[in-house]
Amino acid sequence: MKSIKFIAACALLAGATASFSHENMHNSHPAVAPQQQEWGIAGEAKGAKRTITLHMTDDMRFTPSHFTVKQGETVRLRVENQGQVMHEVVLGTQGTLDQHAAMMRQYPDMEHAEPHMAHVAPRAKEDLVWHFNRPGRFDFACLIPGHYEAGMRGTFTVTP
Structure with missing residues (x-):
């Protein structure tokens, strides 16, 4: 079943008409x-x-590596890349x-953009606006290859 989902995801990404990549992203999301x-x-x-x-x-690393929001809250996540x-x-x-x-390791130049992602160039910042409606x-x-494996992750809690 995971293989079918993986193949379907790859097909959707490959067939997308808009072209987005990690190198040219400025948090532009297609109108969907x-x-x-x-x-x-x-x-x-x-x-x-x-x-x-x-x-x-x-x-x-992310700082903070954990944040808490309330269910129903819409929050602007300002994502600042202080690295090189x-x-x-x-x-x-x-x-x-x-x-x-796993898909990023297999296809490191994979083109994609989703509203729950923000790709940020060195010394830049992007905003991701998310409505946390489920506790x-x-x-x-x-998920850039090597970063996830090095521990670049965090958690968030949505409280009822």
């Missing part, structure tokens, strides 16, 4: 309807009442991040 994820749904910037800044560094190499943040579950990391404990990580 927001899709509910286990960890929430894309939010609108005007709905964000709070900003949480996530710092990324070349020591392969490209970094990203991808929201998800341990399973979705593991699966995406639970979830994960985020940098």
Whole structure:
């Protein structure tokens, strides 16, 4: 079943008409309807009442490595890359991040863009706006090959 999901994901990514890559991303997301994820749904910037800044560094760490939000809250995640190499943040579950990391290792130049991802060039920052509408404990990580494996990950809790 995982193989079928992997093949389907690759086919969708390969067949996308918009061209996005880690090297040329500036947090531009194609105009598609927001899709509910286990960890929430894309939010609108005007709905964000709070900003949480996530710092990324070349020591392969996020600061903070954990944050907490309330269910129903829309938050602007300001993702600041303080390093000298490209970094990203991808929201998800341990399973979705593991699966995406495996795809990134196999296809390091894979082109993709989702509202729950922010790719940030060195010394730059991007905003990711997310509506946390489901309670639970979830994960985020940098899935650039080698970064995830080096421990560049964190968690977040959505409280009821």
